[in-house]
Every structure is written in structure tokens, then in C-alpha cells.
Amino acid sequence: MPNLRRRTLERDAVLAQEGQALERIYLPVNAILSVIAVMQDGRQVETRTIGFESGYGLLHALGSPLSYERVITQVPGDVYDIPLIALSAAARTSPALVQHIVSFAQASLIQSAQTTACNALHDTEQRLCRWLLMTRDRLGSEVLPLTQEHLSIMLGVQRTTVTAIASQLQARGVIAYSRGKIRLTDISAASAIACECYAAIEKGVEVMVGAREGEMA
The missing domain is CATH 2.60.120.10 (Jelly Rolls)
Structure with a gap:
């Protein structure tokens, strides 16, 4: 100050x-x-x-x-x-x-x-779940405000790939996806899908x- x-x-x-x-x-x-x-x-x-x-x-x-x-x-x-x-x-x-x-x-x-x-080394679905869990930890909320553009940049893939993966995760009850928002509906499932990097980053920090x-x- x-x-x-x-x-x-x-x-x-x-x-x-x-x-x-x-x-x-x-x-x-x-x-x-x-x-x-x-x-x-x-x-x-x-x-x-x-x-x-x-x-x-x-x-x-x-x-x-x-x-x-x-x-x-x-x-x-x-x-x-x-x-x-x-x-x-x-x-x-x-x-x-x-x-x-x-x-x-x-x-x-x-x-x-x-x-x-x-x-x-890890596939797109694993990396997406890692990022969603890290974002949840930082915000303290299961509702994550984001856009497909941010997700595609974060994952280094096309928006169509993001849409396909989000649809699959929603069908399995892991997330609820709507325009501009993702709700993590099954934290345990997301944690099981996420790669080892989620725990490694959290522990390192x-x-x-x-x-x-x-x-x-």
C-alpha cells in the first residue's frame, strides 16, 4: 500500500x-x-x-x-x-x-x-476434466462460467471437438452444459476421468x- x-x-x-x-x-x-x-x-x-x-x-x-x-x-x-x-x-x-x-x-x-x-500425453477428455476440477477449486463453485472459445484454446482443439466431448460428458451425467456455463454434476466421475496431472499440480502448488x-x- x-x-x-x-x-x-x-x-x-x-x-x-x-x-x-x-x-x-x-x-x-x-x-x-x-x-x-x-x-x-x-x-x-x-x-x-x-x-x-x-x-x-x-x-x-x-x-x-x-x-x-x-x-x-x-x-x-x-x-x-x-x-x-x-x-x-x-x-x-x-x-x-x-x-x-x-x-x-x-x-x-x-x-x-x-x-x-x-x-x-493425455487425451482431450482427461484434460478437460482436469481443467474443470481446477477451476472449481479456485471458484469454490460447481457452476463454471466459460465459453467454447476458451475451452478450445485451453485444450488446443477445434470448437467442434469441444462440443462433442461436452455432449458425451453430459450424456454420462458428469456435467450439465449450457451456453456459456458448465455445471459439474458428478465430481467423483470427473475426478476419475481426469488425468494424474490434476493431483500433481494441486500437490506441487x-x-x-x-x-x-x-x-x-
Whole structure:
């Protein structure tokens, strides 16, 4: 404080663009951010999502401010943000703050690394259920506001594939799908379908952030 502020982000708000300097750091409260890699031909794939367990731009405050990814608001809600230069200045005077920044940034990188493996090794249905469960954990709700466009980017597939998989899961009673929303109706079934990456990401983040919170206590 006083540089830290709380604000509400609308869906699809662009927070960072590839190749441009990042001006503010974003720490989600109940919003979810989508970090997207954009290919030269315009194709997009989500490399990770960020909820209240981490933030975007943390490592930028310790190094180069240049963003190499596109970041948008996937699920609208509140975030805290702070000018990059303000956090960078504070970090230069506080080794403890640097340690906390790195720990929470590592929590995000754990997901990115696991997502890379997941995209290469696991099928689309498994990856969709993993993402739905992670989103539920962050929002604390079985009703997840999303669009087919976000799902297709997240999974790296066509919208028609998303529609087909969502229809299959709905027919099996795992989800109830309507325009712009998915309700998880059978958490146990979704957990059984989801790949091992869901548990691996949750455990990795808990270990990384939990260890730092324990030191803070």
C-alpha cells in the first residue's frame, strides 16, 4: 500500500500482450487468468491458468518487464494489481519479499510444466476434466462460467471437438452444459476421468506455497 489496489476484471480483458512491456502485476482474488501462447499463424493454446494461488508478472518485477505471452481474463472477477515498478522497487529493499515472489511464481511454473506434459500425453477428455476440477477449486463453485472459445484454446482443439466431448460428458451425467456455463454434476466421475496431472499440480502448488506460508507464520 498505497500502490496495491483491488479492481474487477471483465471477461476477455487483455492484461498483457506478447512482445510488449508489462506495466502491472496481477494477483487474482476470485478471477482466473488465462496465459496463452500465440503462434505465427494465429493459432493459440493455453499454457496455464492463474487463480488465487499465484499471480502474473511476479518474475517480471525481478527481471525483464517484457511479456512473451498473451494474458486475458478467462473468468471475470476481482484481482489486486500493483505497478511493476512499485513491486520491483519494494523487492530491491526486501530479501524476504523476493523469496515470496519467487515461491508464488514457482507455483505457477509448476502448472505450466505439468500442462506441457499433459498436452502431449493425455487425451482431450482427461484434460478437460482436469481443467474443470481446477477451476472449481479456485471458484469454490460447481457452476463454471466459460465459453467454447476458451475451452478450445485451453485444450488446443477445434470448437467442434469441444462440443462433442461436452455432449458425451453430459450424456454420462458428469456435467450439465449450457451456453456459456458448465455445471459439474458428478465430481467423483470427473475426478476419475481426469488425468494424474490434476493431483500433481494441486500437490506441487500446495508444497511450494504451503512451505512459504509456513515460514511466514
